[in-house]
Amino acid sequence: MRPTVHDIAEAAGVSLATVDRVLNRRPGVRTQTRAKVEDAIARIGFIRDMAAANLAKSRIYPLVFIVPQGENSFMAGLRSEVEAAAGRSMQERIAIRLIDVPAFDAAALVKCLESLLEIPPAGVAVVAVDAPEVHAAIERLRETGTIVVTLVSDLPAALRDHFAGVDNVAAGRTAGRLMGRFLAGRQGKVAVIAGSMLVGDHRDRLEGFRERLHDIAPSLQILPVMESHDDPNAAHALVADTLSDHPNLAGIYNLGAGNRGLVKALEARRHAAGVPVTIVHELTPFTREALQTGLIDAVLNQDAGHEVRSAIRVLKARIDGQPVVAAQERIRIDIFLKDNLP
Amino acid sequence: MRPTVHDIAEAAGVSLATVDRVLNRRPGVRTQTRAKVEDAIARIGFIRDMAAANLAKSRIYPLVFIVPQGENSFMAGLRSEVEAAAGRSMQERIAIRLIDVPAFDAAALVKCLESLLEIPPAGVAVVAVDAPEVHAAIERLRETGTIVVTLVSDLPAALRDHFAGVDNVAAGRTAGRLMGRFLAGRQGKVAVIAGSMLVGDHRDRLEGFRERLHDIAPSLQILPVMESHDDPNAAHALVADTLSDHPNLAGIYNLGAGNRGLVKALEARRHAAGVPVTIVHELTPFTREALQTGLIDAVLNQDAGHEVRSAIRVLKARIDGQPVVAAQERIRIDIFLKDNLP
DNA sequence: CTGAAAGCGCTTACAG
DNA sequence: CTGAAAGCGCTTACAG
Known part of the structure; x- marks a missing residue:
């Protein structure tokens, strides 16, 4: 049988309460006593049963998810995944609070983060805006002991405990390679639409795309990058204009949102x-x-459900100082063609 | 506070033991009493705490994984994922036994399945060989109450409780589309290598590949399918011969294993x-x-780690009659290019 | 067919 | 600084 706290108590010649204090690094134990217990733990090879611990504590992990508002389909999907997870909160011993903040708004995000300072939750997952004032707010929050995971959009690694999202430079390179291969040796122009060059993810994707396309298809010419601000109407106008300016346009890469508008513009030229x-x-x-009807050739994707579940697993583990299965928490850059849609 | 068994007992006017009997569908409860309890459960909106239940039961889920032996890299990876999961068995309350069987050998698999009949485990995950005698053996095992999940290679749906693997017809179609798009309008011949046409997965992939390639690139001609029996040396010989017979070969699709040999043959013509x-x-x-050096253009993949973890989650859930998060258990058809390697 | 009591592995007041 | 006892939500002999 796997050893329990009782075994440790016996081996160390102390009571359960003392074992518990040592196990949980609580103060009020003589250094000597602590050493005895730690020794016994190591000797016996004790592995703690977190489920039993959580039961005894009636533990609930208070978690906060901060997600940008707006009609963006991806963020809507992300939000509904958070809600789905909240629906499982009983079974997973978590209490999720979902907070909406205006998109691309560092000041609003800071305000939201500061509001958490009063009763700091055990863990926070946040779609980050990469700005100095946000860095500072996160730093303050982490000083209270709150674990912070960035979601979808990252911050410099030192500022957060974990990132649940994809490598966007790699995603851009992947798009560049697919574009180059699908256009196999063709010459022509490729239009690129971003949401905003102020956002890290979009900058990263653009960088990767440019690098790789230039690499493998130097005969293709990338047009000046346009910004849609992730607005479908703006995307529609941009694509429609580009198509009439360049009737022989070879490719389009939209690295931001607003695909609804893009599809509409393509539809008109079906x-x-x-x-x-x-x-x-x-x-x-x-x-x-659009993938199914053939208007779009490939969709690069990050699995929002995976990101949310991963963020929760990592938050819980980090809160308890437990390890995670690294491979399970790596978010893939999914490539979807018409044939491998889920 | 979330209701507990105590609340049910009180509401139904019975003891904890009786509540437990009803909860676990154990016999020895008068229909009337059972109804009272069930009524209370529904009325109160009780959700059972499986962690507490498992603690009380000192429950360990005895699980068996049956995996083909051989030097095949994919299966080796699968095996090591099972071992990794076994290493977490303490924390997950599982006891995993990994059994190796000869590959593509229905009789050996049947023997293995029959050996489980003596002390039937709670759950079995098996890389299935699709043969009538295997069907029968699985049926017998399931009659003992054992939950059976197929892994990587499926059986007809009625015969197993769940399949942890990918849709191989869709995977073949995906390969067909990539081949067609990467060859963009070129004419020429495409070689296809299978492990064995006796295996369901391989048949499925071939079917999907043929269909889609014919669809989108009718000018490409598929050569008669070759069988490598998943042997690297055989694959090497087949590819080398094909390359010398068809110096202008447009494409190669290996839907089985043995890629080591294929790469070696390509290398010679780098x-x-x-x-x-x-x-x-x-x-x-x-x-x-080979992807990194450019000898291979795309790798379709199923994530063995995901498949193993998913199989375990599903087995535990089914054993307890609990629901699963469907999206979490869908195994993706990963497309890897040089740029989105994990 | 039904129930009171002890127990799973850990934690938490409370007393000393 | 340390320990005895009760409790988290559920299950399991055992007695009736």
Whole structure:
């Protein structure tokens, strides 16, 4: 049988309460006593039963998720995954509070983070805006002992405990390679649309895309990057204009949101001769349909459900100082074609 | 506070033991009493704390994994994932026994399954060989109450409780589309290598590949399918011969294992003019390196770690009659290019 | 067929 | 600084 706290108590010649104090690094134990217990723990090879501990504590992990608001389909999906997880909170001993903040708004995010300072939750998952004032607010929060995981959009590694999201430079490179391969030796122009060059993810994707496309298809020319601010209407206008300016456009890469508008603009040209190779990010009802009808050629995706579940697992583990299964927490860059849709 | 068994007992006017009997569908409760308790459960909205239940039961889930032996890198990876999970068995309250059986050997698998009949484990995960005698053996095992999950290679759905693996027809279609797109309008011949046409997965992949390639690139001609029996040496010979017979070969699709040999054959022609577009299955040390050096263009993959963890989660849930998070248990068809390698 | 009591492995007041 | 006892939510002999 696997050893329990009783075995440690006996081996160390102390009571259960003392074992517990040592196990949980609580103060009020003589150094000598502590040493005795720690020795016994090591000797016996004790592995703690966290489930039993949580039961005894009636423990609930208070978790906060901070997600940008707006009609963006990806963020809506992310939010609904958080809600789904909240629906399992009983079984997982978590209490999730989901807070909406205005998108791309560092000041609002800071305010939200500061509001958590009063009753700091055990863990926070936040879609980060990468700004100095946000860094400072996160630093303060972490000083209270709160574990902070960035979600989807990262911060410098030293500022957070973990990142639940994809490597966006690699995602951009992947898009670049697919574009280059699908256009196999063709010459022509490729349009790139970003949400905003102020956001780290988008900058990263652009960097990767440019590098790789230049690498493997130097005959393709990337047009000046356009910004949609993740707004479908803006994306629609940008794509429609580009298509009429460049009737032979070879490719389109939308590395931001607003695909609804992009699809609409492509739809209008569905029966034109040369339709551009189109690669976008995030599987949503709109991009899924466009992939199925052939308007879009590939969708790069990050699995929002995986990100949320992973953030929760990592938060719980870090709160308890427990290890995680690293491979399980790596978020893949999914490539979806029409044929491998989930 | 969330209701507990005590609340039910009180509401139903019975003892804890009776509540427990009803909760666990144990016999020896008058229909009337049972109804009273069930009523109280529904009325109060009771959700059982499985962690507490497992603690009280000192429950350990005895699980068996049956995996084909052989030097196949993918299966080796699968095996090591099972071992990694076994290493976490303390924390997850599981006891995993890993059994090796000869590959593609229905009789050996049947024997193995029959040996489990003596002390039937709570759950079995098996890389299935699709043969009538295997069907029968699984049926007998399930009659003892054992939950059976197929792993990697499936059986007809009615015969097992769950499949932890990918849709191989879709995987074949995905390969077909990539091949067609990467060859963009080129004419030429495409070689296909299977492990064995006796295995369901391989048949499925071939079917999907043929269908899609014919669909989107009718100018490409698929050569008669070759069988490597998943042997690297055989794969090497087949590829080398094909390359010398068809110096302008447009593409190669290996839907089985043995990639080590395939890579070696390609390597020998590294500096030849037209290297064929090459698509293979399963990310292993060999295919990873070939992807990185550019000998292979794309690797379709199923995440063995995910499959094993998923199989365990599903087995535990089914054993307890608990629900699972469906999206979490769907195994993706990963597409790896050089740029999105994990 | 039903229930009172002890126990799973850990934690928490409370007393000393 | 240390310990005895009760308790977390559920289950299990055992007695009736």
